[in-house]
Amino acid sequence: MCGRGSGSCSCGAQSLSLSRPRNPTPTRRHALPVAMRSWRAASRALAVLRNAHPVPAPTPAPARHLARLAPQIQRRDGPSASYSTATFAHVNTPENNSELKWDFTPANMEKVKELLSHYPKNYKQSAVIPMLDLAQQQHGGWLPVQAMNRIAEIVGYAPIRVYEVATFYSMFNRQPVGRYHLLVCGTTPCMLRGSREIEDALLKHLHVARNEVTKDGLFSVGEMECMGSCVNAPMIVVADYSNGVEGYSYNYYEDLTTERVVEIVEDLRQGKKPKGGTQNPKRINCGPAGGNTTLLTEPKPPVCRDLDAC
Secondary structure: OOOOOOOOOOOOOOOOOOOOOOOOOOOHHHHHHHHHHHHHHHHHHHHHHHHOOOOOOOOOOOOHHHHOOHHHHOOOOOOOOOHHHOOOOOOOEOOEOOOOOOOOOHHHHHHHHHHHOOOOHHHHHHHHHHHHHHHHHHOOOOOOHHHHHHHHHHHOOOHHHHHHHHHHOOOOOOOOOOOEEEEEEOOHHHHHOOHHHHHHHHHHHHOOOOOOEOOOOOEEEEEEOOOOOHHHOOEEEEEEOOOOOOOOEEEEEEOOOHHHHHHHHHHHHOOOOOOOEEOOOOOOOOOOOOOOOOOOOOOOOOOOOOHHHO
């Protein structure tokens, strides 16, 4: 073809037919065998991998500058899960099963109505988290399945949707806890500052293991990830369920030592309310641990020239 168009031209060149290309694009019928061959090859490769037993590579030794931290960063034996994830499946018990009826008290039902009023009627599900929190406070610090079912009924949710929320957030407890639920921060800054020793002191003093409740029902010890007080590490939080919904509190205790955390426990046992925040007398809120080193006097005003002299 001479390039002047299709068909014959004055030069006598005859064009090729364009109705059928020389290398047709594979249709689905043509591509299917190729896909099947690829799938079969992948299946064979997967079978080989499953049957293979490679020797695991040795764990490299930690860097020299991390070797001194190895005892502190080593994972502890036993489950490190919090209460919400300590059990991976629900098991019916006499006090925790879907056959039981559960409801908010009249006073708390008024709070539920107030919560629902914050959202459009077709978005009542948005109130699930604050309602779970309210139910947990009413029920002494933990959520039985019958409470979750009641919340699902109120908001028009499938119960599984409420279960998903309750099992996702570690602040929701699906097992009984003590009236004072002590949560030790287990994140890196607190860990490097001695949170493991704080937890050991609590467990030894209370004669319990993690996620257990003392025989008198007063205390339980769990673990929580970062609670935002890294600058005052190590720290714990005390969830106080001793006085129901109206007396509920969630208090931070920071800059702790093993001696001070035991003193806090004994104060709580006696019904006292230890002062929250930093426990370091030299620190002011989140200031330097040794006290301020600058701005020790009233700052001077900015220097301005005398505009009247201009």
